[in-house]
Amino acid sequence: MKQEYIALALVVILVTSGVIIIPNITRNTENLLFDLIPYNYSSHVWIPPNTQNGSSLGGYYNISGKGRDFTFHMVLSGAEKTESPLDYVTGGLNGQGHVDEINVTSNTIYSLVSGDLKGAMFGSMFNGNMNMSCAAWSGTSQFKNDGKNFLGTFIINGPMTYWQGTYRLVDEEGQIAMIGNYFYYPNGQPQKIKRVVKTFYL
Numbered sequence: 558m559k560q561e562y563i564a565l566a567l568v569v570i571l572v573t574s575g576v577i578i579i580p581n582i583t584r585n586t587e588n589l590l591f592d593l594i595p596y597n598y599s600s601h602v603w604i605p606p607n608t609q610n611g612s613s614l615g616g617y618y619n620i621s622g623k624g625r626d627f628t629f630h631m632v633l634s635g636a637e638k639t640e641s642p643l644d645y646v647t648g649g650l651n652g653q654g655h656v657d658e659i660n661v662t663s664n665t666i667y668s669l670v671s672g673d674l675k676g677a678m679f680g681s682m683f684n685g686n687m688n689m690s691c692a693a694w695s696g697t698s699q700f701k702n703d704g705k706n707f708l709g710t711f712i713i714n715g716p717m718t719y720w721q722g723t724y725r726l727v728d729e730e731g732q733i734a735m736i737g738n739y740f741y742y743p744n745g746q747p748q749k750i751k752r753v754v755k756t757f758y759l
């Protein structure tokens with residue numbers, strides 16, 4: 558009878574240990590896989606006109622990376638003809654980002670392996686940061702997806718203009734919409750501040 562109790566106790570200990578250890582092994586494996594998977598995503602970008610009779614801007618962007626580190630590149634065709642060379646040049650906007658924390662799941666891994674970066678972005682909880690530069694300005698951005706909302710903040714400090722605000726990314730029928738809510742003013746002249754709420758399509 559004593560041996561039966563000892564055997565039962567060992568089974569309980571092994572089962573309990575397995576319940577605790579196996580999820581940790583799985584989480585560690587998923588994190589390791591995430592850090593090893595390269596990804597690349599390209600799409601069109603469209604910026605609606607500022608006024609009813611204004612013209613829109615279009616182009617493309619690319620996100621590529623491996624695990625927690627990524628680069629971002631956006632080109633707006635023809636923008637160099639209408640924008641100041643301090644604000645935009647043909648080289649476009651470049652960024653380097655890092656995912657500080659991420660809750661990697663099997664769906665995250667599956668999306669990345671399938672080439673569905675958008676699915677991984679909207680289907681995973683994470684937070685991170687990005688540095689950006691274009692022409693003569695530079696900026697920073699913090700972003701976070703809490704599983705319900707994909708939100709970000711940004712600051713751009715240009716030689717002529719200062720920008721600061723927030724953005725929200727949403728999936729609109731397969732297209733990424735970035736809803737910006739920000740203000741800007743000529744550097745050193747905050748009394749000339751202007752506020753903008755605008756949707757950009759990525």
